[in-house]
Amino acid sequence: MTEPARNSRRSSMRRIMAGAASGILAAGFGVAAAEILAAATRPQAGPLVAVGGAVIDATPTAVKEVAVRELGTYDKPALLGGIVVVLLLFTALTGILGLRRRIVVVAGATLFGAAGAAAALSRPDADVVDTVPSLFGAAITGAILWWLLHRCTPKPTQNNAPTRKSSADSGAVAEAPEPDFNRRSFLRSAALVAGGTATAGASAQWVKRARAGAAARTREALLLPAAASPAVPLPAGTGPGFVTADKDFYRVDTALAIPRINLETWRLRIHGMVDNELELSFDDLLDRPLIERDITLNCVSNEVGGPYIGTARWLGVPLAPLLRQAGLRAGADQLIARSAEGMTIGTPIDVLLDGRDAMLVVGMNGEPLPLVNGFPVRMLTPGLYGYAGACKWLTELRVTTFADVDAYWVERGWATHGTVKTASRIDRPKPFARLTAGTQTIAGVAWAQGRGIAGVEISIDGGDWNAAELLPVPSLDTWAQWRYTWNAQPGPHSIAVRAADRTGAVQAGERATPFPDGATGWHTITVTIA
Ligand SMILES: Nc1nc2c(c(=O)[nH]1)N[C@H]1C(S)=C(S)[C@@H](COP(=O)(O)O)O[C@H]1N2
Ligand SMILES: [Mo]
Numbered sequence: 001m002t003e004p005a006r007n008s009r010r011s012s013m014r015r016i017m018a019g020a021a022s023g024i025l026a027a028g029f030g031v032a033a034a035e036i037l038a039a040a041t042r043p044q045a046g047p048l049v050a051v052g053g054a055v056i057d058a059t060p061t062a063v064k065e066v067a068v069r070e071l072g073t074y075d076k077p078a079l080l081g082g083i084v085v086v087l088l089l090f091t092a093l094t095g096i097l098g099l100r101r102r103i104v105v106v107a108g109a110t111l112f113g114a115a116g117a118a119a120a121l122s123r124p125d126a127d128v129v130d131t132v133p134s135l136f137g138a139a140i141t142g143a144i145l146w147w148l149l150h151r152c153t154p155k156p157t158q159n160n161a162p163t164r165k166s167s168a169d170s171g172a173v174a175e176a177p178e179p180d181f182n183r184r185s186f187l188r189s190a191a192l193v194a195g196g197t198a199t200a201g202a203s204a205q206w207v208k209r210a211r212a213g214a215a216a217r218t219r220e221a222l223l224l225p226a227a228a229s230p231a232v233p234l235p236a237g238t239g240p241g242f243v244t245a246d247k248d249f250y251r252v253d254t255a256l257a258i259p260r261i262n263l264e265t266w267r268l269r270i271h272g273m274v275d276n277e278l279e280l281s282f283d284d285l286l287d288r289p290l291i292e293r294d295i296t297l298n299c300v301s302n303e304v305g306g307p308y309i310g311t312a313r314w315l316g317v318p319l320a321p322l323l324r325q326a327g328l329r330a331g332a333d334q335l336i337a338r339s340a341e342g343m344t345i346g347t348p349i350d351v352l353l354d355g356r357d358a359m360l361v362v363g364m365n366g367e368p369l370p371l372v373n374g375f376p377v378r379m380l381t382p383g384l385y386g387y388a389g390a391c392k393w394l395t396e397l398r399v400t401t402f403a404d405v406d407a408y409w410v411e412r413g414w415a416t417h418g419t420v421k422t423a424s425r426i427d428r429p430k431p432f433a434r435l436t437a438g439t440q441t442i443a444g445v446a447w448a449q450g451r452g453i454a455g456v457e458i459s460i461d462g463g464d465w466n467a468a469e470l471l472p473v474p475s476l477d478t479w480a481q482w483r484y485t486w487n488a489q490p491g492p493h494s495i496a497v498r499a500a501d502r503t504g505a506v507q508a509g510e511r512a513t514p515f516p517d518g519a520t521g522w523h524t525i526t527v528t529i530a
Contacts, residue, residue, distance in 0.1 A: 011180045015152055016096055018186055022148035023095025024088055025193045026141045027112070031087075032200035034116065034137025039207035043257050044123055044341065045130035046204075047116035047137060052079055052256045053341075054119040061412045061515055068252065068301050076256055091141075098149050105145050113138025124342020144193055151189045154181040212371075215260040219375055222263070222368045224315060228289035231313055235472035239443075239481045242471075243294065244310035246365055251372050252299045252308055252386065254408075258371050259340035259393040266376060268360070272336075272399035275327030282376055285360065288317045293357045293382075296447050296479045300385035300418055301514045305425050305523040309447065311478050314380055315363030320353050322360070328399055336398040336405055337379050337391035345391040346407035347381055348417055349399070356382050356450060357477065360394065382477040383450030385518060388418025415517035422448035422507045424456055424482075424499040424523060431525040437490050442468070443483040444523075448501035452476035458484045459496045468497075476502070488529045496524040 031047055038046035044053075056064075056079065067075040094108030116134025120126060234242060263282050270278040292315045299308035323335070328349065335352060337345045352358045358381045361369060369375045374392025381389025387409045398405075402416055410416050424446035429435060446453045452473070457465035468484035486495075498507045511521035 014183070015099060015181065018152035018181070018190075019095040019097075019099040019149065020092035021095070021190060022145055022152065023091035023093070023098070023108075025190055025197065026095070026145035026148060027087060027091035028197040029144055029193050029200065030109075030112070030137040030139075030141030032197050032204060033140050034133040035204040036200055036207065037136055038133040039204045039211070041133075042127070042130055043208065043211070043260070045120045045126075045133050046257070047119070047134045048080060048083065049256045050120040050123055050130070050134070051083055051116060052076075053254070054122045055079060055083065056254050056256070057122070061414070065301060065513070065515060080256070095145060095149065098145060099153070102146065102149070105142055105149065109138045109142030109145065112141060148186075148189055148193065151186045152181045211260055212258075215371060215375070218263055219368045219371065222376075224363045224368060225286055225290060227292035227315055229291040231292040231294055232474050234294070234474055237472050238474075239471050239483075242311060242478075242481060243365065244312060246312075246367070246370050246373070249310040249312060249364075249370075249373065250299065250308045252301065253392060254343065255341050255393075257341075260371075261340055261376055261393060263376055266395070268377065268395065268397065270322065270326045270397045270399070272397075273329040273332040273401075274399050275329065276325070278322070278326050285317050285362065285377065288322075290315055290362070291318055291357060291359060292316075292363075293359075293477065294474050295357065295380060295382045295477045296449055297380065297386055297390060298420060298447065300387050300414065300518050302519065303514060304423070304511070304519050304521040305525075306519075309425075309445075309479070312364050313366065314359065314361045316359030316361035316380065319358045319360055319379070320355075323349070323352065323399070326399070332399045332401060334400050334402045334405065336400055336407060337394055338396040338398065339374075339391050339393040340395050341393060343391060343393075344405075344407040345379070345387060345389065346402070346405065346410060346416065347379070347384065347389045348402075351381065351384065351389075351417075358382065358389070383420055385418040385420055387414060388416075413516055418517065420447065420449050421518045421520060422446075422451070422453075422499055422501040422505060423520075424497045424507060426495060426497050426523050426525050429525070429527050431527070433527045435488060435527055435529050437488055437529050440486045440488045440529075441483055442486050442495060443481070444497060445479040445481055446497070446499035446507075447479035448499065449477045449479075451501040451503050451505075453480040453499055454502045454504070455500045456480070456482040456484075457498055457500075458486075459498075460486065461493055462496070465498065490529045492526060492528050494524055494526050496522045498522045 035046045094104060098105040113135045117131035120130040120134055266282050268280045292313060294311060294313050296311040302308040333349050335347045335349055361378045361380045364373060369378060377394045378392040379390055379394055426444040428443040442458060446456045456468040456470060458468050459465050468482040471481040473480050500506045508520040509522050512519055
């Protein structure tokens with residue numbers, strides 16, 4: 001290759017890279033600008049959260065299950081990371097193609113804005129103004145990209161204008177060297193945009209944090225009344241870990257941004273097939289007699305042996321009297337709870353009226369409900385999986401029928417009546433632990449909220465089932481801790497657990513996936529005794 005040809009190739013590589021960088025930088029600035037605007041006005045309208053929410057809602061159940069199983073709490077950062085990667089590829093390509101045809105910049109920015117706006121509009125409770133941040137961000141992206149591409153487009157000058165060099169020997173025409181752009185001035189512009197993006201991004205974070213701080217302070221300043229009907233004290237002999245600390249409590253929801261609710265303006269509306277519509281403020285709720293109960297909550301997506309279960313001491317307003325006060329009309333069989341960010345959770349009304357402690361929770365483990373667990377008010381229905389009875393960030397209760405309305409998860413194929421299945425888990429030893437021979441304690445939990453645990457049995461290496469010791473429980477609505485003393489002999493061993501509830505039903509041994517109504521199968525682990 002001749003020297004000029006090499007130079008020319010190098011300079012067109014440089015232009016392509018400058019084009020890609022321009023696309024990415026412009027989009028970064030545009031997204032940051034959109035986020036700042038959204039953070040200050042309607043956080044749910046921010047393009048990242050809106051697109052992320054739309055992707056979550058559109059994700060097939062099977063994929064969601066894998067994400068919750070493999071990533072747990074990290075499913076949301078992973079999702080946002082994935083969106084950012086797609087964004088980078090798209091904007092880099094727009095920048096490169098925009099080098100040759102500026103119309104691509106306009107088309108790319110339009111597509112960009114339309115995607116964000118459509119996502120924002122697809123969110124529950126969306127308003128037309130929610131499209132503004134995305135459209136604003138897209139316009140800025142387009143303008144900056146246009147400008148940056150202009151900066152990396154060479155201007156023909158005396159020096160680098162295409163020339164014909166003739167060689168006396170061959171008469172061959174050398175390739176005209178591609179004119180180079182002013183790299184210095186491009187890099188200066190790029191740095192300016194990058195700096196602007198960092199500043200705008202940091203400001204958006206700052207606004208978000210200030211808002212979150214305000215919500216956290218409201219929560220911390222809140223003093224809840226004592227329960228008119230306190231929880232029974234935990235019976236003596238309850239083991240450590242019976243109550244799950246707030247920080248250890250599992251979290252499962254689709255909310256990319258935790259709703260920040262203003263206590264002053266929060267209202268709970270009870271409507272639908274009722275004779276007297278009710279609207280309650282937070283103070284109205286607290287004026288009613290509160291109950292406090294120890295209740296175990298678990299997620300239908302929990303695999304056999306999985307972590308999505310916890311027990312807390314919940315403080316709340318009993319739900320049945322409220323429903324009776326509203327006056328249920330004949331034929332109503334479903335209560336649809338709706339949250340601030342638009343989740344819908346359907347609960348059978350007969351379950352809510354059968355005497356169990358279904359409640360509107362305001363406190364958890366002696367404090368106001370944590371923000372992630374639904375502050376200021378969530379529903380809780382003992383005996384049902386969370387997706388069927390435990391709506392967080394509650395704002396609305398609508399009395400309706402199963403025939404008329406499918407709640408969010410039911411629309412996605414999950415069962416309408418999410419009754420908790422009798423199940424058990426081995427917590428100690430850990431799977432694949434190496435232990436010494438002799439006396440070893442095997443321990444764990446078993447649960448069948450509403451029915452109660454009658455017994456737990458252990459089988460070593462597929463042998464006979466032997467009864468484990470059950471520790472005392474305060475009610476039928478909590479898990480039961482159990483332990484089993486094992487005389488461990490050297491070698492590899494499998495340990496299996498199964499529970500029976502107080503209706504006499506033994507936990508199903510057949511393996512079933514969580515979808516559509518909860519996993520079954522006996523939790524089995526393998527350990528090695530040295
Ligand atoms: N608003 C809202 N409420 C929700 C959910 C949600 O995604 N959004 N998830 C439900 C599910 S599937 C479960 S298991 C419980 C989990 O409650 P936790 O996060 O407090 O443990 O909340 C339920 N309530
Ligand atoms: Mo769940």
